[in-house]
Amino acid sequence: MKNWYSICALNEGAEISIYDEIGAYGVSAKAFLADLGKLPDKAPLTLRLNSPGGSVFDAVAIYNALQRHAGNVTVSIDGIAASAASYIAMAGDEIIMPENAFLMIHDPSGMVMGTAADMRAMAEALDKIGGSLLRGYAAKSGKAEKDIAQLMAKETWLDAAEALEMGFADTMSEPVKMAASFDVSRFRNTPPEIVEAVKAKDEPVAVKPEPEARLEPDTSSGDETDPEPDPAVIRAEAMTYAKTVVDLCRLAGQPQMAAGFLNSEASLEDIRQALIDARAADDPDISSTHPQPGPAPQAKPWGDVIACTFKRKG
Missing domain, CATH: 3.90.226.10 (2-enoyl-CoA Hydratase; Chain A, domain 1)
Known part of the structure; x- marks a missing residue:
């Protein structure tokens, strides 16, 4: 939705x-x-x-x-x-x-x-x-x-x-x-x-094209390797991701969904969309079975017109 x-x-x-x-x-x-x-x-x-x-x-x-x-x-x-x-x-x-x-x-x-x-x-x-x-x-x-x-x-x-x-x-x-x-x-x-x-x-x-990269002679000894990732940094990033996922689910009233998102390592954008869809599915349409406040169908519709108008003209 x-x-x-x-x-x-x-x-x-x-x-x-x-x-x-x-x-x-x-x-x-x-x-x-x-x-x-x-x-x-x-x-x-x-x-x-x-x-x-x-x-x-x-x-x-x-x-x-x-x-x-x-x-x-x-x-x-x-x-x-x-x-x-x-x-x-x-x-x-x-x-x-x-x-x-x-x-x-x-x-x-x-x-x-x-x-x-x-x-x-x-x-x-x-x-x-x-x-x-x-x-x-x-x-x-x-x-x-x-x-x-x-x-x-x-x-x-x-x-x-x-x-x-x-x-x-x-x-x-x-x-x-x-x-x-x-x-x-x-x-x-x-x-x-x-x-x-x-x-x-x-x-x-319009995007200005980047200049073509110039190939330089390889002067390295061949012994260099990429540095090992810092475990503390990885742990901190994981904790931040997990906290954000849990907070999003809590705010959406769907705390039970957090574990599934964490297991699948879903992106935050996908999680937000899934929570919006879940909330939309949880909101039942009761208008057909429960009387709603407001004027009866035969009443003058000006109150309804006001409400609709302000959504467009406010």
Whole structure:
């Protein structure tokens, strides 16, 4: 099952990556929060972001969870943190942006079908959500809420230098290669250079050929041999691999699978994919046999429209 986030255990703490649309592929913040809850309360976390946004409700839940986390949270905006993703970034104790990264904030948006009362209810909901987001941006930046409101209303894109100057970031690092698989042209004020950078990510990069190696005369005596591997180094590498495998299985709620992975000496990438597949298989579809919360089929669908819309427009 494809996912929009990953959580990898480190020797100390964990690294969380959100590299896609938040709330996509039917995976909600509920799964993210369950995985986050398995980490030690004081574990230091590194959150890496490269996302166009997504579900604003999921983003608020993730922001609140990271704010409650007792350990230090370092956020690295590896490419773009737009819309709902920029709000999650505000939960960081330190926010790092490469020189060519971007952050975007705007008012939440949505769609509704129905009566005038339905329209007014939607407008009230958007105002409340916008107010919550505004307070989070203001708390991190130190700027007045009225100033944040103006930035959100006009959909503001900030590069690293601008974000640093305005208090939305703490540190600017060296530029990185843009890597994104999402469409940022759907936003109304996306700078053209960002659209072009995302489009160009799949273009082949010209690689300068290495000069041909020159053969030198063999002046060795023929008695030299490769050094013997250091047993201590081999043991340390094996222990690190084993600990990582066990931690991954524990985080995925599949500790019983660790022994099989260790016996087969599977790669960490294969292990992560196997754990994702195992978890997907363990999640039963109960919708057909158990009533689910929400409006009845004959009810007005505007609540469902809001939920779906925010997954696309957050």
